Amino acid sequence: LKKIEAAGDSEELAELEATRGTVDELRAVFAGAMDKYREELRSQVQSDASEIFQRLTTEPSHQGLQINESYGMQTVGADGEIVFGRSAGQEQIVALSLIGGLNRNATRRAPVMMDTPFGRLDPDHRAKVLAFLADMADQVFLLVHGGEVNDADLAAIASDIKQHYELRRVSADRTEIRPRD
Numbered sequence: 001l002k003k004i005e006a007a008g009d010s011e012e013l014a015e016l017e018a019t020r021g022t023v024d025e026l027r028a029v030f031a032g033a034m035d036k037y038r039e040e041l042r043s044q045v046q047s048d049a050s051e052i053f054q055r056l057t058t059e060p061s062h063q064g065l066q067i068n069e070s071y072g073m074q075t076v077g078a079d080g081e082i083v084f085g086r087s088a089g090q091e092q093i094v095a096l097s098l099i100g101g102l103n104r105n106a107t108r109r110a111p112v113m114m115d116t117p118f119g120r121l122d123p124d125h126r127a128k129v130l131a132f133l134a135d136m137a138d139q140v141f142l143l144v145h146g147g148e149v150n151d152a153d154l155a156a157i158a159s160d161i162k163q164h165y166e167l168r169r170v171s172a173d174r175t176e177i178r179p180r181d
Helices: 002-006 011-056 088-104 123-136 151-156
Strands: 064-067 073-076 112-115 140-143 165-171 174-179
Touching: 011 064, 011 073, 011 088, 011 123, 064 088, 073 088, 088 123, 123 140, 123 151
Parallel strands: 112 140
Antiparallel strands: 064 073, 165 174
16 A cells, blocks of 8 residues: 555556445444444343342342442442442342343353352342242352252252252362262
8 A cells, every 4th residue: 555655546446445434434433333332232232131130039129230330240239339348148130130141132042051059149139030040041060068049959950950969078189070850
């Protein structure tokens, strides 16, 4: 381009300038389309995460969730104002709501794998989350220990459980995986 510009006015230079203008316009169109798509998706994820949050929370005064400018989740109170200061259990409910909202809006729903998802939840929240798991994804893998769930919890979702395994520690560097009835 610099050689052509140095040669002075030419038909080639005019063509290149026109092409560059077209490319710049196309970039602007695509950037605008991406921004619009991102905002639409953000709005839909927020709506779905809020709906899930309302199903999972035991606090009826919370209206839902809002995605902030940094893409973090904020709890919206009864008055429509942001509620600050969540407990560890509330953080877990918000995170599960976001995961559910993202999964609902993915081009392809992915399996969800969670390690100790109930560790900070009280029994009421745990029951709501267990009841929701079948709606969260087509496949959900839970890695839990006996302090998180009990046989009554598992009985409540028995129809949704396809496989149930138990990990047994054999030694410091060996674990056995056994199917559980």
